[in-house]
Amino acid sequence: MVVEEALALLLRGTEQVYSAHELRERLGASRPLRVKFGVDPTSPDLHLGHSVPLFKLRQFQDLGHQAVLVIGDFTAQIGDPTGRNAARPEASAEEVRRNAATYREQAFRILDPDRVEIVWNSTWFEKMTSREMLLLQRRATATQILQRRDFQQRWEKGEPIGLHELFYPLLQGWDSVMVRADVEIGGSDQLFNMLIGRDLQEQVKQPPQVVLTLPLLEGVDGENKMSKSLGNAIGVAEGPEEIFGKTMSISDELMGKWYPILLGNLVPPDAHPMEAKKKLAEWLVARFHGEEKAEKARMTFERVFSHREVPEEIPEFDLPGQEMPILEILLSIGAVPSKSEGRRLVTQGAVLVDGLRITDPRSTVRFTAHPLLRCGRRFFARLKPEGL
Structure with missing residues (x-):
């Protein structure tokens, strides 16, 4: 693919680019570019929102470039302040490592594993002495960091800002220095951090990385940014x-x-x-x-x-008795994550047993056969009570 065609493909769907001219030059350099994407594994699952930069990273791979996946096992324990009105809770090293394992498996549903270099930023940060950490902080000013919109809003509201949060953009930027990134990809909310990376690279005489930002994906509710905690996400797995x-x-x-x-x-x-x-x-x-x-x-x-039919393959669940409260049934077969959610669905008339709609959360179901249970629009189960 010629440079202009490759450039048009890679810029498609992006929000901001720093800069298209630099990217064009690097695409014409006849060498694989090192394209960085960093993730802090603060939860075990990836959703469609996370997949947006991964799809862009795959485009670079398909053009022959090298994806560099930076696992922020060090920075995840500090917490990215992006989009937050309060400091993130501290994550343990064990939790971060466990989450990172699932991140890799899910990311490889999109990326070509043969063109991915995986690095852990604890590799360099845990080797830094206190003096080296302080020297890194000299590379930016408090005034510069406080220009970030998240910090400005919290400052104006009188909300506390931890010193470790002010340090986070420098840590993410230093990742770019350590992996010698030619390009960094991230959501539009990461623009500030990625531009810090450009600045740090210039300070150490590296060519500054090209920054590509991608739009944030709204969740299925159509109101908020996709988030598992908000219940509006579609998981990659x-x-x-x-x-x-x-x-x-x-x-x-x-x-x-x-x-x-x-x-x-x-x-x-x-x-x-x-x-x-x-x-x-x-x-x-x-x-x-x-x-x-x-x-x-x-x-x-x-x-x-x-066509108002049922699926061909319906999972079967053994139940311990021939009579059970409906909420206990829903919980035991995994139809709902909690009794409160089951109560909500029953009250809304979204639970049916052999076509009979159950609307009272206090209902008890007495079995005489192996009924078909439907919960919501997509959950079907065949119930097999003990002794029947």
Whole structure:
């Protein structure tokens, strides 16, 4: 691919670039670029929001460049202040390592493992002496760091800002120095930190990295940034039917935002919204689980929701008795994560046993056979009470 074509592909879907001219020059240098993406493994799961920069990283890989995945096992224990109105809670080293293991497996659903260099930033930070840490802090001023919007807002509100939080952008920037990054990719909320990386590289006489920012993905609620804690996320490791079904639940307006971010193009103007949404859902499942499972997920969705049928494969669950409260059933088979969620679904009429809608959370189900339970739009289970 010629330089201009490669540049157009890589800039597609980005929000800000520092700078396109520098990227063009480096693409024409006839050598693989080192493209950095850093993650602090503060939770065990990746969701679609995390996948946006990973898809861009894969584009660089497909053009022959080297992905450098920086696992922030050191910085995760400090906590990125980005987008926060309070300091993040401290994470333990054991928790970070455990999360990092699942991050790698899930990231490789998108990235080519043969073109990924994985580094841990504890490798250099844990070797730093106190003197070296203080010398690193000399490379920026408090005035410069406090210009960051997150800090400005907290300062104006009189909210506390930890000294360790002010140090975080320097740590992320120093990662770029240590891996000699040519390009860094990140969400639009990471722009400040990535520009600090450019500045630090120039100070140590390295060519400053090109910075590409990508838009933040709104969650399935269409209101907030995708976040597992807000319950509006689609996990990279979720099952094919779950990914397909959750994607189909988004509004047409949100679909119009997801298309350019995830697919790199607009919704076809002549496409029916339902068909366009199915195409998006099928593409997502295919990226994480393969074409065959994507086709099957679509068929299952259409069978259940378009033709009002049940899935071909329904999991079976053994129950310890022939009579149980409905909330205990839902919890024991994993249909809901908590009794409060089960109570909400039952009250809304979203739980059916053999077609009979249960609306009282205090209900007890007495079994005479192996009934079919449906919870919400996508959860089906065949119940097998003891002795029946």
